[in-house]
Amino acid sequence: MQNRVLHATASLVAVTFITLLAFTRLAHAVEVEKVVSPKGIEAWLVEDHTVPIIALNFSFDGGTTQDPAGKEGLTRLLAASLDEGAGDLSSEDFQGKLEELAVSISFSAGRDRFYGSLRTLKPMLPQATELLSLAVNEPRFDDNPVERMKVQLTTQIRRNESSPNAIAGRQLADFMFSDHPYARPTMGTVDTMAALNPDDLRAQHEKILSRRDLKIGVVGAIDADTLAQMLDTVFASLPEDSDLAEVAELMPRTGSNLHRELEVPQTTILVALPGLKRDDPDYQAAYVMNHILGGGTFTSWMYQEVREKRGLSYGASTSLSPYRHTGLLIGSAATKSDRAGETVDVMLDQLQRMATTGPTEEELDAAKRFITGSYALRFDTSGKIARQLVALQNADLGIDYFDRRNSEIEAVTLEDVQRVAKRLLAEQTPTIVTVGMEQI
Numbered sequence: 001m002q003n004r005v006l007h008a009t010a011s012l013v014a015v016t017f018i019t020l021l022a023f024t025r026l027a028h029a030v031e032v033e034k035v036v037s038p039k040g041i042e043a044w045l046v047e048d049h050t051v052p053i054i055a056l057n058f059s060f061d062g063g064t065t066q067d068p069a070g071k072e073g074l075t076r077l078l079a080a081s082l083d084e085g086a087g088d089l090s091s092e093d094f095q096g097k098l099e100e101l102a103v104s105i106s107f108s109a110g111r112d113r114f115y116g117s118l119r120t121l122k123p124m125l126p127q128a129t130e131l132l133s134l135a136v137n138e139p140r141f142d143d144n145p146v147e148r149m150k151v152q153l154t155t156q157i158r159r160n161e162s163s164p165n166a167i168a169g170r171q172l173a174d175f176m177f178s179d180h181p182y183a184r185p186t187m188g189t190v191d192t193m194a195a196l197n198p199d200d201l202r203a204q205h206e207k208i209l210s211r212r213d214l215k216i217g218v219v220g221a222i223d224a225d226t227l228a229q230m231l232d233t234v235f236a237s238l239p240e241d242s243d244l245a246e247v248a249e250l251m252p253r254t255g256s257n258l259h260r261e262l263e264v265p266q267t268t269i270l271v272a273l274p275g276l277k278r279d280d281p282d283y284q285a286a287y288v289m290n291h292i293l294g295g296g297t298f299t300s301w302m303y304q305e306v307r308e309k310r311g312l313s314y315g316a317s318t319s320l321s322p323y324r325h326t327g328l329l330i331g332s333a334a335t336k337s338d339r340a341g342e343t344v345d346v347m348l349d350q351l352q353r354m355a356t357t358g359p360t361e362e363e364l365d366a367a368k369r370f371i372t373g374s375y376a377l378r379f380d381t382s383g384k385i386a387r388q389l390v391a392l393q394n395a396d397l398g399i400d401y402f403d404r405r406n407s408e409i410e411a412v413t414l415e416d417v418q419r420v421a422k423r424l425l426a427e428q429t430p431t432i433v434t435v436g437m438e439q440i
Helices: 002-014 016-026 074-081 091-101 122-137 143-160 164-177 190-195 198-208 224-235 283-295 301-308 337-356 361-373 375-379 382-394 401-410 414-425
Strands: 033-036 042-047 053-061 104-109 113-121 215-220 257-261 266-274 316-322 327-336 431-436
Touching: 033 224, 042 224, 042 382, 053 122, 053 382, 074 104, 074 113, 074 143, 074 198, 091 122, 104 122, 113 122, 113 382, 122 224, 143 164, 143 190, 143 198, 164 257, 164 266, 164 327, 164 431, 215 224, 215 382, 266 337, 266 414, 283 301, 283 316, 283 327, 283 337, 283 361, 283 401, 283 414, 301 316, 301 327, 301 337, 327 337, 337 414, 337 431, 361 375, 361 401, 361 414, 375 382, 382 401
Parallel strands: 042 215, 257 431
Antiparallel strands: 033 042, 053 113, 053 215, 104 113, 266 327, 266 431, 316 327
């Protein structure tokens, strides 16, 4: 067995360099094919046989917002437990099979969706397909593996209790999302995690894993006919629908200064406003605006003003966080406690500057060149492309989005950026969160 493991692992490593070259080439001409299985399972496929690797990503409707009250962390525990034994295979046997075949299967939970992925060499596809089917359809949820996963997650929860970044994020979610399901701690608490049991996992598995709004993206050395059979093997036995709780639309609360005292050398800062959902017509203009404001790292206003000109922080940035039912625009930095107030003032000045004067034509052109030129970096591995295929389906952007995306960015005008900046930033009072020694 050890020789087989070494051989499979060496084979996987040997094709990595070739994979990077192959998928960099694919980035310039990604052809996406819609595949529908005999039993009606749909997937988007980018077929390429340059290297013998197959990457499959998928997502189900329903994420951590589906945790029942008092059982926060359940969906995260489900993600951690699905590959800990399935069918006739115990946790140890299942993990041993994955290692022997050099197959990777993983699951994760976001607020809105539940995700899974498979990575395998082509010769191992039949065995990998069977293992994935078992994990998706017949997870065991044996007591010992479940307890082990609970211990791992509880350790992370306790670590987050003293992490400035995690505390700041928790404070922000508690206030801006209020009593909405988005405010629930995605990993739960020590108490809620301790109370979860295998029966809870079985109920949540039945609740979330169904064919309802299932999205699948596949990339690599597999043809449409082979994929169609694989789709039915893995997903056709799932229930047609699921009984998910309704999640309401949300306008985040703003206008509060929140502080958490913590004995750490630096103060962590978050400055947040309502953002946009991904299907908003202004999203591409907002994306370009955010790149100039704080998303462009070394060239952005936040980085230049906070770090380069004043030396207040190692870095300062902004990001757009689109969810299904709301969106946020979040600025972040960390600085010495006695300079936190100054740092916040500089960050707020940049928001005001973008809302009132906006960027120059030269800044806009530079941003668009960077955004379009760096797009290929999202496609330098099969896994990245598979994730992108699922993300496009989740956001309902269309199968031709790869072809349209850069032209949409190039079409953004100065007037578009100024309009969306006023919409998001003008006459708005952000929510400010600080975690550190001194309140601003």
